[in-house]
Amino acid sequence: xxxxxxxxxxxxxxxxxxxxxxxxxxxxxxxxxxxxxxxxxxxxxxxxxxxxxxxxxxxxxxxxxxxxxxxxxxxxxxxxxxxxxxxxxxxxxxxxxxxxxxxxxxxxxxxxxxxxxxxxxxxxxxxxxxxxxxxxxxxxxxxxxxxxxxxxxxxxxxxxxxxxxxxxxxxxxxxxxxxxxxxxxxxxxxxxxxxxxxxxxxxxxxxxxxxxxxxxxxxxxxxxxxxxxxxxxxxxxxxxxxxxxxxxxxxxxxxxxxxxxxxxxxxxxxxxxxxxxxxxxxxxxxxxxxxxxxxxxxxxxxxxxxxxxxxxxxxxxxxxxxxxxxxxxxxxxxxxxxxxxxxxxxxxxxxxxxxxxxxxxxxxxxxxxxxxxxxxxxxxxxxxxxxxxxxxxxxxxxxxxxxxxxxxxxxxxxxxxxxxxxxx
Numbered sequence: 001x002x003x004x005x006x007x008x009x010x011x012x013x014x015x016x017x018x019x020x021x022x023x024x025x026x027x028x029x030x031x032x033x034x035x036x037x038x039x040x041x042x043x044x045x046x047x048x049x050x051x052x053x054x055x056x057x058x059x060x061x062x063x064x065x066x067x068x069x070x071x072x073x074x075x076x077x078x079x080x081x082x083x084x085x086x087x088x089x090x091x092x093x094x095x096x097x098x099x100x101x102x103x104x105x106x107x108x109x110x111x112x113x114x115x116x117x118x119x120x121x122x123x124x125x126x127x128x129x130x131x132x133x134x135x136x137x138x139x140x141x142x143x144x145x146x147x148x149x150x151x152x153x154x155x156x157x158x159x160x161x162x163x164x165x166x167x168x169x170x171x172x173x174x175x176x177x178x179x180x181x182x183x184x185x186x187x188x189x190x191x192x193x194x195x196x197x198x199x200x201x202x203x204x205x206x207x208x209x210x211x212x213x214x215x216x217x218x219x220x221x222x223x224x225x226x227x228x229x230x231x232x233x234x235x236x237x238x239x240x241x242x243x244x245x246x247x248x249x250x251x252x253x254x255x256x257x258x259x260x261x262x263x264x265x266x267x268x269x270x271x272x273x274x275x276x277x278x279x280x281x282x283x284x285x286x287x288x289x290x291x292x293x294x295x296x297x298x299x300x301x302x303x304x305x306x307x308x309x310x311x312x313x314x315x316x317x318x319x320x321x322x323x324x325x326x327x328x329x330x331x332x333x334x335x336x337x338x339x340x341x342x343x344x345x346x347x348x349x350x351x352x353x354x355x356x357x358x359x360x361x362x363x364x365x366x367x368x369x370x371x372x373x374x375x376x377x378x379x380x381x382x383x384x385x386x387x388x389x390x391x392x393x394x395x396x397x398x399x400x401x402x403x404x405x406x407x408x409x410x411x412x413x414x415x416x417x418x419x420x421x422x423x424x
Contacts, residue, residue, distance in 0.1 A: 043125055043137055045113055050102035057116075059095040066093075070101045071111035072128050080132045087134055088116075088124045121201050141199045143209060147406060152190040156183065166198060166205040173214060174257060176226045176239050179249035181216055184261045184285065185377050189219030193406040213402035227402060229395050231388065244387030244395050250320070251381040252296040252345060255327060255365055256352065260286050261377070263362075281373035282328075282366040289331050289361040291352040296325055296367075297381075301341045301349075304333060311364060312356025315349050321382075322371075328364035329355050 041047075057066065063084070067077035084090055093116070100115040114126040121141065127133040148165035150156070160167045173192065174183055194214040199206045210228065217223040226239040226247055239247045263284035295317055302324070303316035311328035315337060318324050331353025343349060354361045367376045387395055403409075 053101045055099050057095050057097045063090045139201050147195045150192045168208050172211045178252050182253040191217040246384040248384040249381040282364045283376045285363045287352045293350045295343045295347050297345045310357035324368045326366040329358050
C-alpha cells in the first residue's frame with residue numbers, strides 16, 4: 001500500500017515537472033519570437049502582415065493625386081507632402097516607377113504604407129495611417145571580383161552576354177580604350193579578357209565598380225593591355241599598357257560613343273542620295289538624332305555653320321602637327337562653340353543629325369593631315385608621356401600578375417620579370 005502511495009507521488013511530481021518545463025519552454029519560445037519580431041525589417045515594417053498591391057506612377061501624376069488614388073485622404077496626402085522636403089524631392093517622382101501599397105487585411109482595407117521605388121536599390125517608404133511619416137531605405141549591395149573572357153563572334157553586346165559578363169562593361173571598356181581601340185571596327189576573333197569589380201543586388205548587376213585590368217587581343221595586329229595603376233599625383237590617366245606606355249593619345253579613336261559605321265573611307269563610293277560615284281574621304285557613324293559628338297583632340301574651331309556642299313551643320317577643328325577634323329550633318333551645335341573657340345579633347349561640340357544631303361541621322365567624320373585626307377579608322381596618333389621610371393618596378397609586377405591571372409602568355413621579349421606578388 002505504501003509502495004502504491006509512493007508511486008502516485010512520483011507520478012504527480014513528474015507531471016508537475018513536465019508542466020513546469022512546458023511553461024518554461026513556452027516562455028523561452030515566446031521570448032525568442034519576441035526577439036525575432038524586434039529585429040527591424042528592411043522597410044521598417046513587416047510587409048507579410050498586410051495585403052500588398054503593385055502599381056506604377058502614371059504620366060501627369062502628382063504626389064497628392066497618387067496617394068489619393070491609392071486610398072489616402074486628400075488632407076492627409078497634403079500633410080504628408082509637406083514632410084517630404086529633406087527626404088524625398090517630389091519633383092523627381094518619375095512616371096513608370098513602381099509603387100507598392102500595403103493595406104490591412106480586414107474589411108476596412110486601410111492603406112498603411114506606400115513604397116516608392118527610385119530604382120532597383122533605393123526606395124522611399126511612406127507611413128500613411130496612425131501617424132504620418134516617411135524614410136528612405138536601400139537594399140544591401142554585394143561587391144564581387146570577377147574575370148571574363150569575351151571573343152567577338154557577332155556583336156560585343158551579345159558576346160558579353162554569352163560570356164556571362166554584364167554589357168555594362170562596354171561603356172567602361174570604351175572609356176579605357178577610347179584612344180587605342182575603335183569599337184566600331186571590331187572583327188570576329190577579337191578577344192577581350194578583363195578583371196573587374198561589380199556590385200549586385202539580389203543577384204542582378206547594378207553597376208561596374210572598377211576595371212582593374214583588361215587585355216585586348218585583336219585577330220590581327222598588336223594586343224593592348226590596360227592596367228589600372230594610380231601614380232598618386234591626382235592625374236586622371238590611370239590605365240597603362242605594357243612597359244608603362246600611356247593609353248592616352250593625341251586623338252580619340254572616335255568622336256561619339258558606341259554605335260556603328262554605316263559608310264567607310266573610299267575614293268569611289270556611289271552616293272546614296274545623288275547616285276553619283278565620287279570620293280567619300282570620311283567615315284559615317286550611324287547614330288540616333290541627338291547623340292552627343294565630341295572633339296577628338298585639343299584644337300581651335302575654324303569653321304562652324306552651314307556647309308553649302310551638302311554637309312549641313314558642320315564644325316571644323318584645327319589641331320597640332322598639321323591635323324584637322326570635321327564633323328558634319330549635325331542637328332545642332334553645343335553651347336559656346338564658335339569660330340576661334342578653343343576646345344579640349346572629349347569636349348562636346350554638337351549632336352548627331354541629318355542636316356544637309358543625308359538619308360538619315362548620322363555623323364560624317366573627316367580627318368586631314370597637312371591637307372591630305374586620311375582614313376579616320378586607320379589614324380594612329382602619338383601617345384602621351386609614359387609612366388615615370390620610379391613607378392615601373394611596381395607596375396611591372398602588377399602587369400605580370402594580371403597577365404597570369406587571365407591566362408595570357410608573356411613571351412621572353414615581352415617579359416618584365418619581377419618578384420612574385422599578389423594581384424592588387
